[in-house]
Amino acid sequence: MSDVAGAFDRAESREQFEEAGRRFGAAFERLQKYVEQIDSLGVSTSSSLSADDRATARDPISHQVQGALVVATDHMGALQGLIAHGKTLPTFGAYSITRPALEAVGSALWQLLPPSRDLRVMQSLQVMYESERDLRVAAAEMTGSRPKANDTIPTDDPLRGRIEELRDARPALVGRRYESVASITQRLQYVDDHYGSHGMDRITGMWRVASGLAHGRRSMSTNALDRRISGASEGRVNVVLSASLSSVWNIYDCAEKHLVRLMNLFEQRGQPRVSSEEKMELPLWLSAPVCSPSRHQ
Secondary structure, eight states: OHHHHHHHOBOOOHHHHHHHHHHHHHHHHHHHHHHHHHHHOOOOTTBHHHHHHHHTTTSOHHHHHHHHHHHHHHHHHHHHHHHHHOSSOOTTHHHHHHHHHHHHHHHHHHHHOOSOHHHHHHHHHHHHHHHHHHHHHHHHHHTTOOOOGGGSSOTTOHHHHHHHHHHHTSGGGTTOOOSOOOOHHHHHHHHHHHHTOOGGGOHHHHHHHHHHHHTTOHHHHHHHSEEEEEEEETTEEEEEEEOOHHHHHHHHHHHHHHHHHHHHHHHHHHSBOOOTTSOOOOOGGGGSOOOOOOOOO
16 A cells, blocks of 8 residues: 555655745735736826727726736735735635636736737627626526526617727727627637747646636646545545645746736836837836746646
C-alpha cells in the first residue's frame, strides 16, 4: 500500500510554497495601486473610447469595462483577505474566487480589443441585451415560471427600441441580430488568439482549470490538486485533496496579467488622439513588474 501511495501522492514542496507566498505578497501590493488607478481612469472627449461611448450611449463601453475592472479587483482583493488572514487555504474556495476575475477581464478585453468600432459597438450592444435578459429571467424564475431565455424581452419593449436605435445608427450594423452573444469560452479564446498566448498565459486554459476546481469536477480535482492516499478499506481507497498555493498563484498571475492589459488598453483608447511626434505619458501600472508564472507540476 505504501508503494502505491508513494506513486500517487503529490504535494507542494516547502520551497514552492514559500516562493508562491513571496509572489503573492508583491502582487497584493500592486493590487492596491491598480484599485486606485481604476478610480482615476478617464475618457477624453476627443478619444477613440469617447466615440465608442457615444455609439453605445445606453450603457457606454467605458462604463462596462470599468465595471469589469472593479469586479476583477474585488475578487482579487477577496483572495488577498483569504490568503493574508486565513489560517488554512480552502481546497476549492480559492478557485471560486479567481474564476470570476478571469471572466471579467477576459470579457472586457473581448469588447475593447476589436480594431473595428462596428464590432466593438455590436458586441457591447449584445452584452447590454444579455445583461437585461438575465435579470428578467432570474426574476421570472423566482416567481415560479419557466421563461424561455430568448422570449423574455418583448419585441415592443423600450430596451429593444433603444438598442436597435443605436445599432441602426451605424450603416454596417443595420438589422443585425443582437440577441445572441458569444459564450465566455469564445470570448476568452478571442483574447488568447489576439495575444498569441501560450501555456499558463492562456486565459481560456486557466479559466477551465479554475472552473473545474470551483465546481469540484472529479477529473480536474484529482489531476490538478495536491493529493494523498489516507487509507483503504473493503476495496475502497480514501484520497485527501488539498489546494496548493503555487497552483492558485498561477491562476491569479494570469488574471493579473490580463488586468494590466485591460487597464493599458483603456488608457490608450481613452487618451486624446495625438500625432506620432507627441510622446504619450505611460500609465503608472506599466512600470509595475508582473511575475512570471511558477511552473508547478
